Structure formats: C-alpha cells, structure tokens
Amino acid sequence: MKRLLLISAALLCASHALRAASDTAYIAPLDTLDAALALELDSLEADSLDSLRNDSLTADTLLFDMAFNQADTLRCAEPVFPELPIAELPDSVYIQRLQDLPFLIEMPYNQVVRSYILRYVRRPKQLAALQQRSEVYFPLFTDMLGRYDLPYELCYLPVIESALNPVARSHMGAAGLWQFMPATGRLYGLEINSLVDERLDPMRSTDAACRFLRNLYDTFGDWNLAIAAYNCGPGNVNKAIHRSGGKRDFWSIYPYLPRETRGYLPIFIAAAYAMNYADLHGVCPGQADSVGTDTILTGVRQHLDQISHVLNIPKDDLRRLNPQYGRDILPGGKPYALCLPSDRVTDYIDLQDSILAYKADSLIHNRRAEIDLAQKTGINGGYSVNGVTYYRIKRGDTLGGIAKKFHVSVKQLKAWNGLKNDNIREGKKLRIGK
Secondary structure, three states, X not given: OOOOEEEOOHHHHHHHOOOOOOHHHOOOOOOOOHHHHHOOHHHOOOOOHHHHHOOOHHHHHHHHHHHHOOOOOOOOOOOOOOOOOHHHOOHHHHHHHHHHOOOOOOOOOOHHHHHHHHHHHOOHHHHHHHHHHHHHHHHHHHHHHHHOOOOHHHHHHHHHHHOOOOOOEOOOOOEOOOOEOHHHHHHOOOOEOOOOEHHHOHHHHHHHHHHHHHHHHHHHOOHHHHHHHHHHOHHHHHHHHHHOOOOOOHHHHHHXXXXXXXXXXXXXXXXXXXXXXXXXXXXXXXXXXXXXXXEEEEOOOEEXXXXXXXXXXXXXXXXXXXXXXXXXXXXXXXXXXXEEEHHHHHHHHHOHHHHHHOOHHHHOOOOOOOOOOOOOOOOOOEEEEOOEEEEEOOXXXXXXXXXXXXXXXXXXXXXXXXXXXXXXXXXXXXXXXO
C-alpha cells in the first residue's frame, strides 16, 4: 500500500458541514450579478457613454430578486429584537451601524446601498441560512485572509458571489465559493480538468482568491476599486478611471463602470450590514450541523464508489465532502486530498488495499493503456504491428502447430516470447520473429 500523508484540515472539508439530514440547508447559487460574475469583461465595450451613465438600480434589483428568490428557506424563530418596521428606520440608523463596524474597508451609505440592505433583511429565512453557512466558512476565510494580511471583511464577497455554496455554478461557467472563471482559476494555480475542479475546493479556492485580491489591491491601491475589479476585471476599472478623467474612487467612476458592477460594491456593503445586524432585524441563524472531518493525501487513483462500498459511507456524503471530484474519481499520479469523516480515516488507511481492489477492473482499470492498431490478418492468422508479426493464440493451438504455420522452430518461438515451456494460453499473443 502506498504511503499516505494524513493532515488535520477540517476546514478543507467545510463544504459538508451545512448538509443536515435534509437538503433544505443548501441554498441555490446567489447569482446576484450573474452576467458580471460569469464574464471576464475586459474585452467588452459599452455601447455608449450614455448607456453607462444610466442609473443601474432597476436592472441590478431585478437580477438580485431573481437570484435571491431561488434560495431555500430554513425555519426561523420569531424576532427577538422587535423594533420599528424596516421601511421606517431612518437613514441615520443604517449610517451609524455601518460606521460602527470594525472594518478597514469603508462602508459608506447611500440610497442604492439602502435598497440592497432592505432586500436582505426583508428575507429573514434566507438571511438566516446565509448566517448558518457563515459559521462554517467564515473561520476558513478569516484564517486565509489573515495569512495574506487582507481585511477580514472580504469574507463577505463569497456571500454575494455564491451564497456560500461551494458547488455554485453560474450559467457562464464561473464556479465555487469565489466564482472563479476557468482562465482566472488556472492563472492562480487551481487544477481544472475533466476529473478535478479545484474551484469547488473551499481551501484551495480561498487561497487563490486571496492572492487574486492582493494583486488587485496592489494594482489600484484602493479596496473599493479592487472589489470592483474582482467583479468586472481590472481592464474595465481602468477604462472607467480614464473616462472619468483620472478619478480613482469607486463612487466617482460609478457612471462609467459596466452596468452590473455598479451594484456590486453596494451589494457587498449591504451583505456586510445584513450579516452583522441580522439579530436587530429579528433574524435568527439556523444551527449548522457539522461533523468532524480529516483530510488524507493520496496519490492512488481511486473511485468514490470503492471508498463508499468498503467503508460503508453513503456516496452522496463523499461527494459533498469532495465536491472538486465531479466524476467521482481521484486521478492519482500526485497527492490529491480526500476528505472523510474523522472517525473513518484510520479505517481508510487500514483497508486501502480492499478499497483499491473493489471493482478495480470496471471502475479504475477500464481504460486501455496500450492498444494494437488493427491490421489485416494473413492466411496463417498472423498480423503485423509496426513491422512486427504477431499471432493470437486460439483454442486448440499448440506451440508446435503455430511454429509449423510460420515455418519457424518451437525453440525460436520460445526465445522470442520468453517462454520456459510449451504451455500457452488462449487469447494471448505470440511474437513471430525478433
């Protein structure tokens, strides 16, 4: 059995923790700004400056509503902090609460921000579900953001990108908590191929997102502009800066940004408000149903069906723990992370030989590593591949009979094929000649 490296990384497996016995804990992707999340917009030009100057609130609101209404709901308790009806709260309340947040990134208030705050807090069950998910993912986000010396409030970006759904996919191809497009994901070292998509790996994608955000901040020197560039690409932000006469403030270049991006920072601010002040609006988060996990690194090609059968772990559970393996196959050839319930890791190590043996021919060894090209068969049953003649042994054949067909000696056949006796087996091939 190959040597395995066991690492304690429960957060790497965090994607499973929100799955209770019922699927109601999962939320459909929050494609709030679907077109912008899905496209690298650097190559797109606006039809005219006039179209960019139009207020984008109506379009942004429509996108927000369509996506947010797809969310699943959780049962929530009655409000425990009743206050004025939401619509009657004065602007000064929202302004003060945003200013009280211990954030490095500024959280200014305006009527666009207010409109998105209301859309969050008026959906208490969906907001409760987001808070429930944050209990699992925010520790991972803040840990990684701290490693890169980034503001912790950037953890609210995945809230608006994916609704904290690690397997969220947009119709344009963005995927994962941070909604990476394939090209950007590969640029930041994420493996994306037919068997593996590390955009769905919470830890790997978060690490890549932190490096991406750090580079964007180094480019613009302003977190609001970096956040806008995360949405629409640095090229579009640079174009907006140029069209505004060189201004380097999000709200100053707002009219010149792509339509979807104009709502991106306001929604980010609204999400930060809603996640921090949900209790003041009578929202109670659901309880996250988490299970202890560990991650094991293995370079052995294997199928989740093998692990599921031998360890008696439901395959759907394994899929939720390992969303990056969309075809249920760990490719092998280099270390890949396998997330398991922590109480099953030692079983996996002890039973790996049995795991790898279970249906190996149909699940793993079902691809031909080498194949002969089809050739015309001669009158003596021989066929040629790359200038070498072979013969496929048939029932009733003897070594002497085959030697006679090809006008060679039995001794020669043995030498050419490394045979120590005259025993041959149907279906095997013999080399005829050196």
